[in-house]
Amino acid sequence: xxxxxxxxxxxxxxxxxxxxxxxxxxxxxxxxxxxxxxxxxxxxxxxxxxxxxxxxxxxxxxxxxxxxxxxxxxxxxxxxxxxxxxxxxxxxxxxxxxxxxxxxxxxxxxxxxxxxxxxxxxxxxxxxxxxxxxxxxxxxxxxxxxxxxxxxxx
Ligand code: HEC
Ligand code: HEC
Numbered sequence: 001x002x003x004x005x006x007x008x009x010x011x012x013x014x015x016x017x018x019x020x021x022x023x024x025x026x027x028x029x030x031x032x033x034x035x036x037x038x039x040x041x042x043x044x045x046x047x048x049x050x051x052x053x054x055x056x057x058x059x060x061x062x063x064x065x066x067x068x069x070x071x072x073x074x075x076x077x078x079x080x081x082x083x084x085x086x087x088x089x090x091x092x093x094x095x096x097x098x099x100x101x102x103x104x105x106x107x108x109x110x111x112x113x114x115x116x117x118x119x120x121x122x123x124x125x126x127x128x129x130x131x132x133x134x135x136x137x138x139x140x141x142x143x144x145x146x147x148x149x150x151x152x153x154x
Contacts, residue, residue, distance in 0.1 A: 030073050038067070041143070043143055050084040104130070105130040121152065
């Protein structure tokens with residue numbers, strides 16, 4: 001009996017952080033298998049569907065590497081990314097000419113959130129690239145970008 005009353009309250013409390021930025025990773029086996037071997041699982045919420053579809057159509061020339069996969073898996077991952085892509089909150093992820101951005105790190109939202117990180121910091125040997133989220137966001141692989149889990153390495 002006690003549990004029946006407490007559970008909804010507990011669930012409501014757990015759901016609260018979702019009102020802030022929620023980049024938790026929806027489960028998807030194909031995405032995890034194909035998209036986390038070279039880098040962390042980037043949150044689908046951080047690009048809009050248009051950007052993801054462009055990326056998924058150009059995997060053979062993916063940031064200087066060949067990340068191509070068979071068509072069936074490619075279509076499944078493209079669907080998954082589009083369905084979980086950032087909507088209104090992320091804004092459209094296009095450049096000044098309206099072309100879809102393929103880098104989260106080039107989006108206005110990313111730039112806004114990282115205004116306090118200076119150019120020299122991004123280039124530290126321990127960080128290398130803004131795309132290396134996990135260098136500073138220690139729980140990035142789990143989709144947690146909250147301030148309490150940030151440690152900028154020397
Ligand atoms: C063969 C290795 C490899 C695989 C597999 C791979 N990637 Fe990448 N990806 C890269 C490299 C290299 C970069 C550029 C990293 C950098 O600039 O530091 C990158 C960058 C990215 C970026 C942009 C990061 C930024 O700068 O904001 C996204 C988004 C991305 N990958 C998504 C995916 C998705 C989705 C998949 C699965 C379909 C995938 N990647 C599979 C190598 C790979
Ligand atoms: C050089 C370290 C560093 C790297 C690399 C980095 N970040 Fe951050 N990020 C920060 C810092 C510092 C903040 C907090 C800025 C502030 O509080 O003003 C932040 C804030 C954020 C926030 C906002 C968190 C919130 O609670 O509002 C998100 C989302 C985020 N980063 C995502 C990413 C993603 C995705 C990547 C990789 C593509 C990335 N970051 C790479 C340092 C980094």
